[in-house]
Amino acid sequence: MKQYILALVTLCSADGSVGTGTALLLGLLTAGAAGSVMHCAPMCGPFVLGQVSDRLARIPAARLCESARLSSALLLPYHLGRLSTYAALGMLAATSGDILASAAPLGMLPALLLLLGALLFLGHAAGRLVPRLRPLIPASDRAPAAWVRGIARLTSGIDRTRPLGGYLLGVALGFLPCGFLYAALAAAAAAGNAAGGALAMLAFGVGTVPSLLAVGIAGQAAGYAWRRGITAAAPVVMLLNAIILGVLAWQRFAALA
Numbered sequence: 001m002k003q004y005i006l007a008l009v010t011l012c013s014a015d016g017s018v019g020t021g022t023a024l025l026l027g028l029l030t031a032g033a034a035g036s037v038m039h040c041a042p043m044c045g046p047f048v049l050g051q052v053s054d055r056l057a058r059i060p061a062a063r064l065c066e067s068a069r070l071s072s073a074l075l076l077p078y079h080l081g082r083l084s085t086y087a088a089l090g091m092l093a094a095t096s097g098d099i100l101a102s103a104a105p106l107g108m109l110p111a112l113l114l115l116l117g118a119l120l121f122l123g124h125a126a127g128r129l130v131p132r133l134r135p136l137i138p139a140s141d142r143a144p145a146a147w148v149r150g151i152a153r154l155t156s157g158i159d160r161t162r163p164l165g166g167y168l169l170g171v172a173l174g175f176l177p178c179g180f181l182y183a184a185l186a187a188a189a190a191a192g193n194a195a196g197g198a199l200a201m202l203a204f205g206v207g208t209v210p211s212l213l214a215v216g217i218a219g220q221a222a223g224y225a226w227r228r229g230i231t232a233a234a235p236v237v238m239l240l241n242a243i244i245l246g247v248l249a250w251q252r253f254a255a256l257a
Helices: 002-009 022-038 040-057 066-074 076-103 109-129 131-136 145-154 163-173 179-191 194-230 234-256
Strands: none
Touching (some): 022 109, 022 179, 022 194, 022 234, 040 194, 076 163, 076 179, 076 194, 109 179, 179 234
16 A cells, blocks of 8 residues: 555656646545545535436427437536636635745645645545544535525526536536535645646546536436445545645655755
């Protein structure tokens, strides 16, 4: 295990930057794929199913074939909207982190942000692996009801059956508060530059797409069955990503010594 983790970490870019390094991108990609089963599917699944239902309702019965069902369930504009928001948040987080790093003692902020991301991912993994710890960990499977209602009002006039409407809905829903998202942003904030932060959050966003595609294509009931099949592995993957981010943070601290 140690050799595997170190091999992933050494895939960072040649100049030592973790922002565009493969280790950080791979870590956030796999974290998004694993964690979305526990977080994105239950949080955004209803929005996905609502769009699919609206799209299917607009298709004449004579044209309602399997390919039409599949194309209606993919919701590509919606996912592109979410990815746009994630990339923008990654740019903002990394830019803010870069500015604050110049004022931080001995440039410790990037290492601290990586450590924060590692601890947040570790907390999510621990809450799943040890159920007794869940009450001690802030809940992140559901967005606050008030926030959801506010976004619902904001997007009530959007035609979700149109590509532009789906994209705008994805942009808006990308702002749903989520502890899982905060963990990814903490890691992306250590990227050191806006482009690296955007790329890191794009990798995270791409990782969240498969679980939502499964919900859209298979439906909520089948989506739950699919989630049960892989939920057992998700905490282990998140734990591995916490270790990777922790090692990256340790390397940053060691470089400052």
